[in-house]
Amino acid sequence: MTDSRASETETADLETFRSETRAWLEANCPPEMRKPATSDADVFWGGRNAKFSSEPQRIWFERMRDKGWTVPDWPKEYGGGGLSAAEHKVLRAEMGRIGARPPLSSFGIWMLGPALLKYGNDAQKKEHLPKIAGGLIRWCQGYSEPNAGSDLASLQTRAESDGDDFVITGSKIWTSYANYADWIFCLVRTDPAAKKHDGISFILFDMASKGVSTKPILLISGYSPFCETFFDNVRVPKSHVVGTVNRGWDVAKYLLQHERAMISGMGERGVGRPLGQIAADSVGTDALGRLDDSMLRGRIASFDVDEAALAACAERAVDLAKAGQAHPAFSSAMKYYGTELNKRRYEILMSAGGVDALEWESERSRQGARPRAWLRTKANSIEGGTTEVMLGIVAKRILDLPGA
Amino acid sequence: MALVLTEEQSMLRDSARGLISDKAPVSHLRHLRDSKDPIGFSKEFWHSFAEMGFAGLLVPEEFGGSGLGYVEAGVVMEEIGRTLMPSPFLATSVVAASALNRGGNAGQKSEYLPKISNGSLLATLAVDEGAKHRPLQTGLQAVRAGNGFRLSGAKALVVDGHVADLLIVAARTAGSAGEREGLTLFLVSPAAKGVAIERTIMVDAHNAARIELANVEVDADSVLGEIDQGAALLDGVLDIGRGAVASEMVGLSEEVFNRTVEYLKSRKQFGKLIGEFQALQHRAAELYVDIEITRAAVMKALQALDTDVAKAASSVAVAKARAGTTATRAVQEGVQMHGGMGMTDQFDIGFFMKRARVCEELFGDANYHTEQLARARGY
Ligand SMILES: Cc1cc2nc3c(=O)[nH]c(=O)nc-3n(C[C@H](O)[C@H](O)[C@H](O)COP(=O)(O)OP(=O)(O)OC[C@H]3O[C@@H](n4cnc5c(N)ncnc54)[C@H](O)[C@@H]3O)c2cc1C
Ligand SMILES: Cc1cc2nc3c(=O)[nH]c(=O)nc-3n(C[C@H](O)[C@H](O)[C@H](O)COP(=O)(O)OP(=O)(O)OC[C@H]3O[C@@H](n4cnc5c(N)ncnc54)[C@H](O)[C@@H]3O)c2cc1C
Numbered sequence: 037m038t039d040s041r042a043s044e045t046e047t048a049d050l051e052t053f054r055s056e057t058r059a060w061l062e063a064n065c066p067p068e069m070r071k072p073a074t075s076d077a078d079v080f081w082g083g084r085n086a087k088f089s090s091e092p093q094r095i096w097f098e099r100m101r102d103k104g105w106t107v108p109d110w111p112k113e114y115g116g117g118g119l120s121a122a123e124h125k126v127l128r129a130e131m132g133r134i135g136a137r138p139p140l141s142s143f144g145i146w147m148l149g150p151a152l153l154k155y156g157n158d159a160q161k162k163e164h165l166p167k168i169a170g171g172l173i174r175w176c177q178g179y180s181e182p183n184a185g186s187d188l189a190s191l192q193t194r195a196e197s198d199g200d201d202f203v204i205t206g207s208k209i210w211t212s213y214a215n216y217a218d219w220i221f222c223l224v225r226t227d228p229a230a231k232k233h234d235g236i237s238f239i240l241f242d243m244a245s246k247g248v249s250t251k252p253i254l255l256i257s258g259y260s261p262f263c264e265t266f267f268d269n270v271r272v273p274k275s276h277v278v279g280t281v282n283r284g285w286d287v288a289k290y291l292l293q294h295e296r297a298m299i300s301g302m303g304e305r306g307v308g309r310p311l312g313q314i315a316a317d318s319v320g321t322d323a324l325g326r327l328d329d330s331m332l333r334g335r336i337a338s339f340d341v342d343e344a345a346l347a348a349c350a351e352r353a354v355d356l357a358k359a360g361q362a363h364p365a366f367s368s369a370m371k372y373y374g375t376e377l378n379k380r381r382y383e384i385l386m387s388a389g390g391v392d393a394l395e396w397e398s399e400r401s402r403q404g405a406r407p408r409a410w411l412r413t414k415a416n417s418i419e420g421g422t423t424e425v426m427l428g429i430v431a432k433r434i435l436d437l438p439g440a
Numbered sequence: 441m442a443l444v445l446t447e448e449q450s451m452l453r454d455s456a457r458g459l460i461s462d463k464a465p466v467s468h469l470r471h472l473r474d475s476k477d478p479i480g481f482s483k484e485f486w487h488s489f490a491e492m493g494f495a496g497l498l499v500p501e502e503f504g505g506s507g508l509g510y511v512e513a514g515v516v517m518e519e520i521g522r523t524l525m526p527s528p529f530l531a532t533s534v535v536a537a538s539a540l541n542r543g544g545n546a547g548q549k550s551e552y553l554p555k556i557s558n559g560s561l562l563a564t565l566a567v568d569e570g571a572k573h574r575p576l577q578t579g580l581q582a583v584r585a586g587n588g589f590r591l592s593g594a595k596a597l598v599v600d601g602h603v604a605d606l607l608i609v610a611a612r613t614a615g616s617a618g619e620r621e622g623l624t625l626f627l628v629s630p631a632a633k634g635v636a637i638e639r640t641i642m643v644d645a646h647n648a649a650r651i652e653l654a655n656v657e658v659d660a661d662s663v664l665g666e667i668d669q670g671a672a673l674l675d676g677v678l679d680i681g682r683g684a685v686a687s688e689m690v691g692l693s694e695e696v697f698n699r700t701v702e703y704l705k706s707r708k709q710f711g712k713l714i715g716e717f718q719a720l721q722h723r724a725a726e727l728y729v730d731i732e733i734t735r736a737a738v739m740k741a742l743q744a745l746d747t748d749v750a751k752a753a754s755s756v757a758v759a760k761a762r763a764g765t766t767a768t769r770a771v772q773e774g775v776q777m778h779g780g781m782g783m784t785d786q787f788d789i790g791f792f793m794k795r796a797r798v799c800e801e802l803f804g805d806a807n808y809h810t811e812q813l814a815r816a817r818g819y
Contacts, residue, residue, distance in 0.1 A: 312819025327819045337814035344758040344813075345737035352443035352736040359444050369729045430728060431721035435701055439716035 046122075053123050057130045064099045066092035070135045074405060076261070079141050082171025084218050097171065100139035107145055107169045110153070114161060115169030121358040125351075143212075144168030144175040146298040148221050151238075151291040155279040164240070176243070177295075178208040178222035178265060179288070186425050188223070189232045189285060193267065195224035195239065197274075202226070202239065204247075204270040210419075214250045214263035217243050221291075227282050238284035238291075241272040257411040258396070258404070295420045296367040300374030301350065311381065312336045315388035332387060339380055346370075346377060365433040372426035375416035382410040441743050443736060449515055452508075456519040459492065464525040466788045472526060473645035479603050480639075480647040481526040490559025494529065498537050503553035505537075510680060510745040514687035514738065521691025524795050526646050528562050530688070531599040535681040536563035539608050542749070543625060543665035543673045552606065563606040565677065566595035566651055573804040575610065575674055576618055580653065582611035582626060588659035589613070591626060591634075594652045597801070601649025602639035604630060609653070614668050623670040627662045628653070644794040676749040679756040682803045683745050686738045686756075686763035689799050693731050693763075693770035696792045700724070700774045707779075720777060727773055734759075734766040754816050757809040764806035767796040 069092055073079050077089045080097055088094040100106055103117060109124045110116025119127060149168050152161055167173040184191040193206025204224055214220070219242055227235030243250075247270040250263040279287045312327060315336060320328040327333040353370060356362040385406060386393045393410075395401035417423040431437045445453065463485055472480055489495060498513055499505025513534050520527060537556050540548060540563070555561035567575055580593025591611055601607070607628040615622030630637060634656040639649050665673040701724060704715030714720060741759035744752035771793040775782035782789050800806065 310817045310819065312814060312817055316819055321819075325818070326814075333814060333819065334810070336819065337810045340813055340817065341758050341761045341810055342733075344754075345733045345762045348443065348740040348758075349733040349736035352739065355442040355444045359442070361444065366732075369725075369732065372725075373729050373733065424722065427722040427725040428718070430725035435721075435724055435728060437701070437704060437715040437721050437724065438713045 050122055050126060054126050054130065057127055058133075060103075061130055061134060061136060064096075065131075065134060065136045066096055068092040069096040069137050069139075071137075072135065073137055074402070076259075078137070080139065080171070081174055081213070081216070082140055082142055082144075083174025083216065084172070085216070086171065086174070096137070097139045101170055104169065106140040106171065107149065110149065110165065110169060114165035116165075121354065125354060140171045142168065142171070142174060143177055143217075143221075144173065147177060147291050147295050148175050148240075150294045151221075151287050152278065154290060155238075155287045159275075160240075160278060173218045174213070174216060176211050176214045176217035176220050176265075178211055178214075178220045180208060180210045182207065182209050186422055188288070189236065191223055191225060191236065193222070193224050194228070195226050195237060195272075197226075198271075200274055201271050202237075202274060202277075204239075204241075204267045204272060206267055208265040208267075210253075210262050211250070211265040212262045212419075214243070214265045215252055219243060220248075220265070221278075223284055223288055226284075230282065233285045235282055236284040236288065237281050238278045238287040239272055240276045240278065241270065245270050245272070247271075255412070256414070257408040259408065259412070292421060293364065293367045296371035296426070297353075299416060299420045300367065300370035300372075311339065311384060311388075314385070318389055318392055332384070335387075336384055339377070339384060342377060343381075346373060350374075363434055365429050368421070368426040368429040369434070371420060372417075372423050372430070375413075376423060378416050379413050382413045386410050441747075443739050443743070445511075445515070449512060452512055453515045453519065455492070456494070456516045457522070459489070460519050460523055460525055463488070464527075465523050466791055469524050469526060469645060469791060470788075480641070480645070481528065481603075486528060487559050489527065489529070490557070495533050495559045496537070496553075496557025497533060499533075499541065499553045499557045503549060504557035505553065509742075510683055511739070511742045513680075513684055514742045517684045517687035518691035521688035521693075521795075522695040524644075524692070524791055528600050528603070530681070530684055531564040531604070532556055532562050534684045535565045535599075535677060536606070536608055538680045539565060539625065539664060539673070539677045542676060543670075547661075548627070548664065561606060562600060562604045563608065564598055564600045564604040565608045565610070565681070566598040566601065567610045567674070567678070568597045569593070569595060573801065573808055575678060576620060576623075576671070578610045578612055578623055579617045580609065580611045582613045582624060584613075585657065588657060588662070589626065591628065591653045591656040591658060594650065596640075596650050598649045598651050599802070600647050601630075601637055601651050602647060606630075607635075607651065608664060610670065610674055620671040622668050623674060624667050625664040625670045625673060626658055627664055628656060628658055632656050632658070642798055644791070644798045646795065646798060672750070675753070678803055679749060679752055680745060682756050682760040682809075683738070683741050683752075685799050685802050686734075686741065686759045689763040689767040689796065690731070690735050690738050692792055692796055692799070693734070693767045696770045696774040696789065697724075697727060697731055699789065700777050703778055703781075714777075723773060724777075727770060730766045730769060734762040737762045754813060757812040757816070760804060761806045761809035761813070764800045764809070768800060768806075771796045 080093055104112060104115060105117045108117040108119045108127050112118040145168060149165060152164055179188060181191050181193060195202040195204045219240060221240050223236055224239055225235050226237040247268040249266045252260040252263050254260045315332060316327055322328045350370065353362060353366055389406055393406045396404035396407060493506050494516060496505030497508050501507040520529060533556065540552050552561060569579060570577065582589040582591045607630055609626045609628050611624055611626055612622055613624040634654040636652040637649050642648050704720060705713060707714050738759045741752060741755040744755040774789050775793060778789055781787050
């Protein structure tokens with residue numbers, strides 16, 4: 037009885053929050069920010085050298101930042117909005133309703149922040165979280181190495197103890213935006229004698245430190261958003277280790293769960309025009325108004341079914357987490373499916389675009405926006421852990437299959 | 441609404457599961473099949489089901505039911521799917537009860553709904569005529585005669601048609617096959633003159649019938665809902681049935697999957713448990729994800745039905761389409777990963793494969809519902 041009355045008040049409060057949020061978004065989200073981003077320039081990443089690509093982008097970011105809504109569910113003391121899980125869900129739904137873009141994108145929000153909230157000490161949280169929320173510092177992720185990809189725990193970058201510091205030497209690869217990042221969260225080997233998972237530490241340092249250098253790598257999309265990153269005797273205070281020295285693998289894995297949840301979101305992108313209508317623009321329609329390529333139409337419809345179902349599953353995953361019923365490895369399941377689905381989306385877009393989607397350097401194609409985006413999606417099922425690795429995690433941790 | 445079961449719904453699931461797994465495991469279906477049971481389900485069990493309040497689950501309290509929603513009906517259907525229990529629950533308690541409750545006038549409701557609640561009346565919807573589910577293609581003719589109608593035509597895949605006390609027949613009072621206008625639902629007694637019913641035992645050993653109506657006379661009171669405007673009522677009732685069958689398919693898929701994973705953990709070949717082979721691990725993992733995604737889609741559809749049946753069509757299409765492809769995959773992988781054992785009748789897996797095939801056709805297969813979504817989205 038008391039329970040149901042409490043939940044009635046909760047529902048009423050949530051409805052109030054919904055209508056206030058809707059009104060606020062209507063009044064404050066510039067119309068230009070209500071369209072899906074079409075290129076990296078449309079995304080605001082923050083950082084010391086950040087530039088806004090447009091005035092509406094600046095206004096939108098600043099208004100959201102002032103409400104703490106760049107990180108709506110973080111505590112207010114760290115620059116967050118202090119929203120409950122239920123309120124956060126409402127905010128996401130309301131932003132989705134008008135197609136509002138995220139005001140700030142960053143590895144700090146998606147990955148490091150959650151890890152610091154769980155494993156960071158007070159000083160680290162106070163130092164780093166507000167700068168992430170405020171878009172002041174841009175982070176990159178130093179996990180992969182040339183010989184440590186899927187088998188991440190075999191990483192060899194060394195951190196040797198020297199008084200109050202660690203001295204770091206080695207190299208990372210595929211470090212996204214390392215050339216633009218201000219700081220790095222990095223996995224280093226602090227105990228070479230221990231078993232491979234037991235000698236790793238999770239450490240933070242400034243990319244402007246002496247001994248850090250980066251070399252961009254060109255992707256098949258023709259863009260160069262990631263780098264080889266080299267460390268030559270980089271000196272980092274020991275106080276920059278997050279969690280316990282040699283227990284960095286726990287932090288690394290926890291962060292990966294968040295990274296995977298973020299990447300899996302790429303598969304469901306409900307806003308914008310339906311794929312079938314985009315296809316109709318180039319393929320044309322028949323007398324009944326149906327896409328004039330019945331095989332493609334079938335593929336799109338199957339895609340739409342799966343996309344809607346995945347969106348329901350993502351919503352359910354959040355609700356399960358809130359109810360304390362989520363499996364910690366479920367983000368791997370979502371990551372596998374979401375990324376494979378996003379690849380399907382772009383195969384369809386290429387097929388629908390036909391010859392038009394082949395133009396790489398032309399005004400009309402906005403410098404090959406579609407084929408470049410298509411090629412970029414191929415990385416979705418590699419970055420953050422490959423599809424095969426995700427399926428292995430599901431087999432082992434959720435299904436408890438032997439020897440997985 | 442959160443996409444997880446509430447505490448009450450979990451309790452309902454536990455009590456349904458307890459009852460069904462205890463009294464009607466898969467061996468129950470096997471026994472009914474092998475003994476060539478004349479009705480194909482257990483009347484005795486149906487009565488205890490009714491006593492526990494399941495038969496009238498969707499019926500409003502004023503008519504002796506529990507007045508629960510479609511999510512709850514889905515909870516029960518899912519448990520039915522786990523043991524493949526043949527039961528009038530789908531045809532009578534979900535589909536027919538919804539048709540009467542949504543379309544019936546005061547007299548029709550008070551006549552039939554209390555009897556559905558107490559388990560004494562079995563009813564069913566007769567809609568399909570051809571090989572595939574195409575409700576708008578309904579051609580069974582109803583022509584005005586005196587102050588009533590005369591019905592002629594044939595229906596197929598009428599679930600529980602051989603035992604029903606009441607048939608709800610979709611007929612054409614105007615227009616021609618393919619048109620939305622001109623559909624009307626009629627309440628017809630199977631005892632009426634001109635009704636011929638042939639029990640058709642299906643591949644899954646569940647119950648259905650072919651029904652022929654030859655100049656069957658019904659009076660004006662037997663119209664359910666509005667004359668010529670029955671399409672909207674029919675759409676809603678079918679969507680409710682689709683949500684329920686999709687739930688059954690989720691239960692069925694998960695049960696096959698659990699049994700298969702157990703087999704992977706116990707069968708040894710090449711000196712190893714076959715579950716150690718990555719080729720099987722990855723397929724099992726993919727299937728697991730498929731089932732989880734489908735479960736969420738089905739829950740979403742049931743909640744949409746509870747919110748507003750008239751606005752749930754797209755969610756239901758997604759759910760039924762997903763349920764179809766997922767269940768098909770689950771039973772195929774189930775048989776394949778059991779090797780030769782999976783092919784034997786002695787082993788239960790084959791029963792799941794057969795039931796999945798029937799559920800896939802019931803109220804529209806994955807192709808049908810995928811097509812509906814494409815049309816709804818305008819391409
Ligand atoms: C666009 C992009 C951005 C990235 N950004 C970052 C970043 O910012 N920071 C960072 O640290 N890293 C980043 N990465 C690296 C990414 O995490 C690795 O590429 C990924 O973990 C795979 O490692 P690998 O490339 O060495 O492939 P490998 O591990 O060599 O894999 C090669 C193939 O073998 C398969 N394979 C490997 N092991 C198994 C197994 N046990 N069972 C079955 N199959 C297996 C893989 O699935 C894959 O198909 C990025 C990668 C890309 C493509
Ligand atoms: C209709 C029928 C007729 C038959 N007729 C004959 C006959 O006339 N004479 C005769 O001798 N036999 C016959 N067989 C037996 C048939 O050859 C075996 O069923 C088959 O070899 C599979 O063996 P199993 O059933 O023990 O399955 P298992 O070997 O136990 O396999 C179970 C599952 O594990 C998988 N698996 C096994 N090992 C691996 C691995 N290393 N990597 C990945 N996956 C693996 C299999 O692919 C299968 O999916 C017949 C079978 C059937 C169904």
